[in-house]
Amino acid sequence: MKKYGYKKIDAFTSNKSLGNPAACIYLKENENLSHSKMLNIAKEHKGFVSEFVFCSSSLEADCKLTYYSSECEVDFCGHGTIACMYDLIKNTESLLFKSEILMDTNKKGILTVYNELRDQDAVYITAPKPIYIGTNITAKEAAENLGISVESISDKYPIDLINAGLPTLIVPISNLKDEINIFPDIKKLEEFCNNNGMDIILIYSTEVKDNKNIAHTRVFSPKFGYLEDPATGSGNSAFAYYMLKNNMWDGNPVSIEQGGIDRIFNIVKLATKGSNVIFGGSATVKISGEYYL
Structure with a gap:
């Protein structure tokens, strides 16, 4: 049985609002999960979170995100991205003081994350081209x-x-x-x-x-x-x-x-930013632990 870093994070929280829940698994360098395993994990979370995010290493960017709902792989998930990147930047020394972080996605290519934690307690994500x-x-x-x-x-x-x-x-x-x-x-x-x-x-x-x-x-x-x-x-x-x-x-x-x-x-x-729309917000970690598979 293997274990993975796991968090349940609510994105776009503000004051007393509950935000939108996402669950994240953080894979270590060179770790990966098959499509069927990721989908099964997401299915187990139906009704608990809206989407599941798998965060892994990337040769071309600072990290890579792959998104699943309980039904299928999702091309892109904005709130899951805010949740995962807010937490990842806040808890990764090499990213904490970078103003721009490159994020690879499984379906939408490389996007830029703007770190505004110090000034706004928020991160911004470049939206995919419309x-x-x-x-x-x-x-x-x-x-x-x-x-x-x-x-x-x-x-x-x-x-x-x-x-x-x-x-x-x-x-x-x-x-x-x-x-x-x-x-x-x-x-x-x-x-x-x-x-x-x-x-x-x-x-x-x-x-x-x-x-x-x-x-x-x-x-x-x-x-x-x-x-x-x-x-x-x-x-x-x-x-x-x-x-x-x-x-x-x-x-x-x-x-x-x-x-x-x-x-x-x-x-x-x-x-x-230029001709690109960026969206942003804060996030709140609700559960932190390990996921056993």
């Missing part, structure tokens, strides 16, 4: 699958499909009250995603609870075995590129509040 897929999905179709009236969808901005890590359908909602009270049927929404080439659905309102934030978002992820992701890097990165595309944001540092009426809203920070 793919502007576009969509013909109508407000009527979106409303039917979200279980809401078509009047709840705003016509001020478009429905769009953008991939900044994961293919994300973005749907504008008219007001905050409607947006935080939407709870779709998971099976119906999963079928809708599978039929239209989408991994996640982000709904948003430009009306916010706290005026320090630029928008309120929620992200539904039925394809990965759960209805809602309470704090999301990839979804909000797609939303950041959406805001830039629609002249809703000038690229200067802003924050997003995220979550439904059933939780304290989490905070995701957004900014730009």
Whole structure:
């Protein structure tokens, strides 16, 4: 029986918010796990964390991350990246004072991590380059699958499909009250995603609870075995590129509040570096120990 360094870490925690849970296994140099073993470990954590991150060594970067949900390998996981990199940088002497860390990913290549632990108690991650897929999905179709009236969808901005890590359908909602009270049927929404080439659905309102934030978002992820992701890097990165595309944001540092009426809203920070969107936040270690396999 082998043992591996293991932590359960909540990403995007802020004040009393619970963040979004991820579990991480830290592999030593030259250690590796097969796809089937990583998937089985992730399946064991269904209902406990949203995603599982495996952190290993890399010949081309400071580390390499591979992501799994309880259903499958995931191309990219923003909150898992924040959780793992926040903890790794904070507890690795060779990384603690580096301002930029290179991170390899199994599906999205090498991305840059910006270390802002000293000034903001946060790390920022470069979002994968966006793919502007576009969509013909109508407000009527979106409303039917979200279980809401078509009047709840705003016509001020478009429905769009953008991939900044994961293919994300973005749907504008008219007001905050409607947006935080939407709870779709998971099976119906999963079928809708599978039929239209989408991994996640982000709904948003430009009306916010706290005026320090630029928008309120929620992200539904039925394809990965759960209805809602309470704090999301990839979804909000797609939303950041959406805001830039629609002249809703000038690229200067802003924050997003995220979550439904059933939780304290989490905070995701957004900014730009050149033409790239970066997303950031803090994290909180909840469990630290060893995983036996």
